[in-house]
Amino acid sequence: MISYGPIIFGLIFGLILGTQIKTNYIKDTKFTRSSYVIITIVAILMASLGEFPFYTRLPLSSALVSAFVGIMLSKFIFARSN
Amino acid sequence: MSQILKLIALPISIILMCMGVMTILGGHITPGGGFQGGAMIASGVILSILVYGIGNSPLEFSHTYIEVLESVGALGYIVLGLVGLFAGGFFLYNVGTDLNNVVPAFIQTIFHYPDVSNAGIIPYLNIFVGLKVFVGLSAIIIAFAGFKKLTEEDVD
Incomplete structure (x- = not known):
């Protein structure tokens, strides 16, 4: 069973942060x-910790x-211009 | 700052912000929470401002942005507390978990965080505290950097 809470609120938090x-x-x-692309690879490596609370x-x-x-x-949708 | 720092600071800031969000959203089941995650996000902003400078930083918040997020953080916390007061009888009563069995089922469903744990409103409180702390700490650093710039202009 996938937990929807971290996905939904993580996306909202990211959308708020990325606009700037x-x-x-x-x-x-x-x-x-x-x-x-490099940042994406690093983020995936960081995320390979696993999902909490069980990490497996x-x-x-x-x-x-x-x-x-x-x-x-x-960042690519809202923060393109000044 | 050197070219290497300018190349690496923005990617590190973005990763730091992601880790901060992860810390906030795991605050009810893992070490950390709203304050710690908010401080981690703010550290990404601080790194960016220190390396690129206040005028050239890719992560620089406008006054309106800071004002809105700070207000949303504070108001959200108060609103969650008032919901507990009116539905359960105590300020900040956990209406999502409802240990006393006094809250109607539909309110419990609304405030139940979709997760494996039965945490109720605690993750929402973490989210609001995280918003407030990240914006507050970033605002302090932006203000300090701005004051320094003003002082340098006065000397010149």
Whole structure:
């Protein structure tokens, strides 16, 4: 049985946080799409801790994955312009 | 700051924020909770502001954003407490779990967190506290960085 609480609220939290990530102001460095691919791989590695409280039912932590998906979604949908 | 720091700070900030959200959402069954998770999210924001500077940081919150989230955090906590007061007789009574069997079933269903544990309103309280703490700590750092910038301008 999948717990829907961490998935729903992680996504909402991620959507709230991701709206404020704006990379247009950064000087000397540019974040391309390949940078976000690397960040995604690192996030999946971090999430491989497993889902709490048992850590064995799912291979990935659903809260971390849904928060990451929320951050990326809202970063690319809402935070594109200044 | 150096080029390497600028390359690595934003990815670390994003991962830190994800870990903070995970800590908040596991607060009722694992060590951690709203305050700790909120502080972890704020640490991501602080790292970003320290490395990129206050004007160029990719993670910089507007006044309205801070104001709205802070208010939602505080009001949500109070509203959950008042629901417990009116439905169960005590302020912050856990209407989702209802140990005294005094709350109607539909209210219990509404405030029951969809999880394997029977935690009731505790995860919701963690979420509201997490929102408030992350915005509050970020606001303090943004204000400090802004004051420093003002002082430098005065000296110049």
